[in-house]
Amino acid sequence: MSFDYDKWLRPGKLPHIWCPGCGHGIVMKGLIRALETLQLKKENTAIVSGIGCASRLPGYIDCCTLHTAHGRAAAFATGVKMAKPEMNVILCGGDGDGTAIGGNHFIHACRRNIDMTYIIMNNMIYGMTGGQFSPCTPTGAKASTTPYGNPDPGFDIAKLAIGAGASFVARGTAFHANQIDKLIVEAIQHKGFSVVEILDDCPTTYGRRNKYKSVIEMMNRLKDVAVPVKAAEKMDPEQLKGKILTGVLHKQDKPEYCQEYAKVIERAQGTAR
Amino acid sequence: MAKKVAFLQGNEAAAQGALYAGCKFFAGYPITPSTEVAEVMSAELPKVGGKFIQMEDEIGAMAAIIGASLTGVKTLTSTSGPGLSLKQENIGYACITEVPCVVFNVMRGGPSTGMPTGPSQSDIMSAKWGTHGDHPAICLVPASVQEVFEETVRAFNLAEKYRTPVMVMPDEIVAHMRERIVFPEPGELEVIDRTAPSVTPDKYKPYDTSFGDVPPLAGFGSGYKFHVTGLNKMQDGFPTTKAEVVQAEEERQVRKVEGNAADIMKWEEYQIDDAEIVVVAFGSSSRSARFAVNEARKQGIKAGLFRPITFWPFPEQRLLEISKKVKAFISPEMNLGMCAGIIKGCIEGNAPVLGIFRVDGEPINPGQILDKMKEVK
Numbered sequence: 001m002s003f004d005y006d007k008w009l010r011p012g013k014l015p016h017i018w019c020p021g022c023g024h025g026i027v028m029k030g031l032i033r034a035l036e037t038l039q040l041k042k043e044n045t046a047i048v049s050g051i052g053c054a055s056r057l058p059g060y061i062d063c064c065t066l067h068t069a070h071g072r073a074a075a076f077a078t079g080v081k082m083a084k085p086e087m088n089v090i091l092c093g094g095d096g097d098g099t100a101i102g103g104n105h106f107i108h109a110c111r112r113n114i115d116m117t118y119i120i121m122n123n124m125i126y127g128m129t130g131g132q133f134s135p136c137t138p139t140g141a142k143a144s145t146t147p148y149g150n151p152d153p154g155f156d157i158a159k160l161a162i163g164a165g166a167s168f169v170a171r172g173t174a175f176h177a178n179q180i181d182k183l184i185v186e187a188i189q190h191k192g193f194s195v196v197e198i199l200d201d202c203p204t205t206y207g208r209r210n211k212y213k214s215v216i217e218m219m220n221r222l223k224d225v226a227v228p229v230k231a232a233e234k235m236d237p238e239q240l241k242g243k244i245l246t247g248v249l250h251k252q253d254k255p256e257y258c259q260e261y262a263k264v265i266e267r268a269q270g271t272a273r
Numbered sequence: 274m275a276k277k278v279a280f281l282q283g284n285e286a287a288a289q290g291a292l293y294a295g296c297k298f299f300a301g302y303p304i305t306p307s308t309e310v311a312e313v314m315s316a317e318l319p320k321v322g323g324k325f326i327q328m329e330d331e332i333g334a335m336a337a338i339i340g341a342s343l344t345g346v347k348t349l350t351s352t353s354g355p356g357l358s359l360k361q362e363n364i365g366y367a368c369i370t371e372v373p374c375v376v377f378n379v380m381r382g383g384p385s386t387g388m389p390t391g392p393s394q395s396d397i398m399s400a401k402w403g404t405h406g407d408h409p410a411i412c413l414v415p416a417s418v419q420e421v422f423e424e425t426v427r428a429f430n431l432a433e434k435y436r437t438p439v440m441v442m443p444d445e446i447v448a449h450m451r452e453r454i455v456f457p458e459p460g461e462l463e464v465i466d467r468t469a470p471s472v473t474p475d476k477y478k479p480y481d482t483s484f485g486d487v488p489p490l491a492g493f494g495s496g497y498k499f500h501v502t503g504l505n506k507m508q509d510g511f512p513t514t515k516a517e518v519v520q521a522e523e524e525r526q527v528r529k530v531e532g533n534a535a536d537i538m539k540w541e542e543y544q545i546d547d548a549e550i551v552v553v554a555f556g557s558s559s560r561s562a563r564f565a566v567n568e569a570r571k572q573g574i575k576a577g578l579f580r581p582i583t584f585w586p587f588p589e590q591r592l593l594e595i596s597k598k599v600k601a602f603i604s605p606e607m608n609l610g611m612c613a614g615i616i617k618g619c620i621e622g623n624a625p626v627l628g629i630f631r632v633d634g635e636p637i638n639p640g641q642i643l644d645k646m647k648e649v650k
């Protein structure tokens with residue numbers, strides 16, 4: 001029997017806004033499969049996003065959804081989670097939203113290790129506004145605001161998250177669609193702040209300017225650069241040049257923020273043991 | 274039984290007022306001269322099972338109180354000038370999404386870092402126009418420690434009743450001075466909670482105007498699921514660009530405050546009945562003004578004080594009425610004439626408005642006001 005996505009989609013809200021060939025829809029399907037696997041209660045699940053094409057995702061899913069301001073998803077979500085720790089809180093958004101304007105909220109959510117899962121769709125560009133470069137655009141690439149090639153070096157989102165204190169960090173790609181839900185499931189099950197970066201494509205504003213003749217070419221690139229962490233262990237540095245590791249990159253047991261705050265309450269009330 | 278009294282600072286009274294109103298969540302970022310609010314909340318909230326979080330900046334703090342409020346709890350943030358500028362982005366978000374919350378802003382010198390420890394009254398226009406776009410604004414300007422407590426309680430009530438952010442804005446003098454405060458007993462002051470939906474989750478729409486201009490707000494995690502967005506939205510919470518829907522929703526958002534101005538506005542009239550000169554003053558300036566009015570009366574000058582306690586919506590109609598029988602208004606304020614401009618805008622040229630404008634970090638003293646009264650012909 002085929003998977004029933006409709007169960008999780010809001011009736012009447014499709015078609016979505018995404019262009020043909022955009023990877024965001026693949027990520028949404030992965031998230032839906034993860035929600036189904038975990039059998040999360042819709043009423044008890046908040047999906048929070050910022051602004052951008054990727055951030056439109058929550059509007060399609062039949063949960064408590066919060067489409068906030070550009071870059072601010074992590075801060076809004078922190079308020080939701082702190083006030084109602086029993087809720088499942090999932091964040092999603094684009095690379096620009098999360099690492100430029102929202103970079104500060106992102107690293108502090110990592111640092112607090114608050115029990116939320118952040119799915120960041122990295123298409124290496126500001127898609128929604130027409131293809132300006134983001135902090136994840138490769139050096140030298142063309143964007144609408146780098147007509148002579150991008151002079152900026154980019155972020156490695158996973159390393160940023162690990163460095164900032166996130167206790168679970170994984171990476172997948174829109175090409176490896178079947179892996180996405182598995183990474184998200186593991187991330188949601190993990191107690192603490194979990195980050196799942198999905199390498200994604202934007203054929204409309206990135207592919208076009210950077211000599212990708214088709215969506216297939218963009219997908220093939222994702223297929224080619226991705227190396228599962230396990231496989232990478234057996235490869236030498238020369239073979240790993242230009243490759244990007246995928247899978248669970250980091251997992252650590254660490255005090256979780258809401259649980260730590262519960263201890264603050266116990267101490268304040270003099271009930272701490 | 275004797276009531277509990279204390280000798281408190283304005284900022285401490287704000288925190289106590291918030292707790293009285295049932296605030297259960299505070300997010301903030303330290304800034305002089307408002308930090309004491311955060312300090313008291315960090316100590317008191319966990320005692321009552323509430324939550325305190327120090328965020329990475331004011332943008333995040335504002336975001337966090339909106340997120341928390343969406344789960345059904347009453348929320349507060351506190352800040353001052355530069356922090357208010359940062360909060361403006363998400364104050365607009367709270368306006369359009371109609372999420373109740375309270376922003377306590379202590380007015381210090383500006384623009385920018387300005388005078389961090391100096392008093393000012395120059396954020397009053399920011400309170401109304403600081404965030405972009407048309408939106409409702411409620412701003413309360415207490416003038417004593419007791420009033421900071423009471424107006425903070427009222428701010429929560431108005432936020433909950435009208436589903437909108439409410440600002441409480443004492444100047445630095447009111448925020449930092451210490452006075453005797455008599456704590457109201459529980460139940461003595463009215464405490465309003467937002468209206469919960471009366472329909473089942475499957476019928477619920479977060480902006481359902483069949484319930485009036487202020488539709489009931491459900492909480493995330495309470496069995497209701499719905500969508501919230503900062504885009505212009507329809508009654509079901511989903512984005513729209515449909516002209517007539519956007520127009521109607523924008524008008525309703527403003528109307529729910531402007532149309533209920535009589536309920537929201539509050540002011541004090543002191544010696545106004547036969548006054549020929551009316552001093553319009555709020556916050557600490559109104560304390561000097563009251564002193565000046567008393568002195569003037571002793572000297573045979575018929576002076577009175579009109580003191581807005583709600584600054585937005587501004588009591589335009591009442592000032593227009595008063596303007597018909599006075600010789601002049603005096604507007605002593607710690608800015609370069611913001612309030613004077615507003616007064617001029619509502620009195621249809623019936624009387625001159627003389628200003629005393631100080632931005633040097635010094636309070637306006639009664640002598641200045643008395644001297645100005647003597648200039649009135």
Ligand SMILES: Cc1ncc(C[n+]2csc(CCOP(=O)(O)OP(=O)(O)O)c2C)c(N)n1
Nearest residue numbers: 052053054070094095096097125126127128
């Ligand atoms: C404060 C603010 N600044 C700028 C914008 C304009 N803006 C909207 S989406 C966006 C970029 C989104 O890029 P990304 O997060 O990578 O998402 P994508 O569209 O690529 O999925 C920008 C700059 C905005 N909405 N708000």
Ligand code: SF4
Nearest residue numbers: 018019022053127202
């Ligand atoms: S512009 Fe790019 S990111 Fe946005 S929907 Fe189209 S393909 Fe996707």
Ligand SMILES: [Mg+2]
Nearest residue numbers: 094095125127
């Ligand atoms: Mg992007």
